[in-house]
Amino acid sequence: MTQQERIYLSPPHMSGDEIKMVEEAFATNWIAPLGPHVEAFERETARFAGVEAALALASGTAALHLSAELLNIGRGDLILCSSLTFAATIAPFYHKGAECAFVDAEPESWNMSPKALEAAFADCARAGRLPRAVIIVNLYGQSCDMDPILELCARHGVPVVEDAAESLGSLYKGKRTGGFGRFSVFSYNGNKIVTTSGGGMLLSDDAEAIARARFLSTQARDPAPWYQHSTLGWNYRLSNVLAGIGRAQMLHLEERVAARRRIFDRYAAELGGIEGLTFMPEPGWSLSNRWLTTLTFQNPLSEKPLAKKPLAVSPAEVLDHLAGLNIEARPVWKPMHLQPVFEKARYYPHEEGRDVSADLFNRGLCLPSGSGMTDAQQTRVIGAVKEALAKEALAKEALMKARAPKSL
Numbered sequence: 001m002t003q004q005e006r007i008y009l010s011p012p013h014m015s016g017d018e019i020k021m022v023e024e025a026f027a028t029n030w031i032a033p034l035g036p037h038v039e040a041f042e043r044e045t046a047r048f049a050g051v052e053a054a055l056a057l058a059s060g061t062a063a064l065h066l067s068a069e070l071l072n073i074g075r076g077d078l079i080l081c082s083s084l085t086f087a088a089t090i091a092p093f094y095h096k097g098a099e100c101a102f103v104d105a106e107p108e109s110w111n112m113s114p115k116a117l118e119a120a121f122a123d124c125a126r127a128g129r130l131p132r133a134v135i136i137v138n139l140y141g142q143s144c145d146m147d148p149i150l151e152l153c154a155r156h157g158v159p160v161v162e163d164a165a166e167s168l169g170s171l172y173k174g175k176r177t178g179g180f181g182r183f184s185v186f187s188y189n190g191n192k193i194v195t196t197s198g199g200g201m202l203l204s205d206d207a208e209a210i211a212r213a214r215f216l217s218t219q220a221r222d223p224a225p226w227y228q229h230s231t232l233g234w235n236y237r238l239s240n241v242l243a244g245i246g247r248a249q250m251l252h253l254e255e256r257v258a259a260r261r262r263i264f265d266r267y268a269a270e271l272g273g274i275e276g277l278t279f280m281p282e283p284g285w286s287l288s289n290r291w292l293t294t295l296t297f298q299n300p301l302s303e304k305p306l307a308k309k310p311l312a313v314s315p316a317e318v319l320d321h322l323a324g325l326n327i328e329a330r331p332v333w334k335p336m337h338l339q340p341v342f343e344k345a346r347y348y349p350h351e352e353g354r355d356v357s358a359d360l361f362n363r364g365l366c367l368p369s370g371s372g373m374t375d376a377q378q379t380r381v382i383g384a385v386k387e388a389l390a391k392e393a394l395a396k397e398a399l400m401k402a403r404a405p406k407s408l
């Protein structure tokens, strides 16, 4: 049997306008360094997110690192971070020598639980040691419940870093994500809703801090006629060619959000009726870009079965089945508090004895969600998921019967 065309999880989606911007960069020889596309991309993105200033960088990770530099995070400083995320969120803080403690998700949004954060702050207050920063993440495109989280952090005078790498174009109570933190971060990695092939943005209302980050991201050159350094920096800037790609991509963001939401709605309509499958919720205050369609399985691995009839199939089995059909799916992020590197880190669950992020990891699955995915491709994915659920369940039933003692 010939292999069917591969369906990727979230591949780059080009509109055709990118090449015009790239040609413009070539025609004017603004290949590097920096140039007019970079300046325009920053200006347009700052206005988009409703913040004072933005800095275009080589990656979202670089933007997160500069936020750690600007907050002057050092050895032994305590950082509270959302546990259910990609390692890039916390890596720069870890590398600065910070003590990383993790906060669970809430079931309503899958993002940082305000209840768990409150417990974390209470614990910190008892120990007489406040965190130096709280890092929130807008997972799979969905905003955190900003109001209670920001209120808690403001009450304790602790700055917030908003990892909005996955939530470009998403809203919280009508306001765009990417403008909620002291520092906020977008990513334009190849799998994100807007891509420059690789890139990121640091955003803030503190224009002075962004100017400082600009200085640090261009090798920290003092204003002197020779190369003089009173401190040392990094080479983190985005090239003018790539900024051109980003500007063109941004012209199509609203369509991309609509496309991903349509994809989510179709998955939910065609698979949501299967007992035991539940799609990622969207609270009233959220309008998610639905970066990835994500769902959870009720299966025997679950501690507390919610469905009357648990599914006989695990997400890993469905993932394997899809892989065999050349369809790329992924598990939900493995929470940071379950990572070997953070074995000893402190963790604040949503409720006593209830670890929401671990549960989402055990039962979750991400389906192909690229905004360029065709209806026919999605039909293939939906068919494959249904097939996996039926096939594995039948195989298990047969196995159980074969193992059952004769007398029964």
Ligand SMILES: *Cc1c(COP(=O)(O)O)cnc(C)c1O
Pocket: 058, 059, 060, 061, 062, 085, 086, 088, 089, 137, 163, 165, 166, 186, 187, 188, 189, 198, 199, 200
């Ligand atoms: C993609 C991503 C990042 C990292 O962005 P890069 O541009 O790939 O460095 C950080 N945090 C989250 C949640 C992400 O999904």
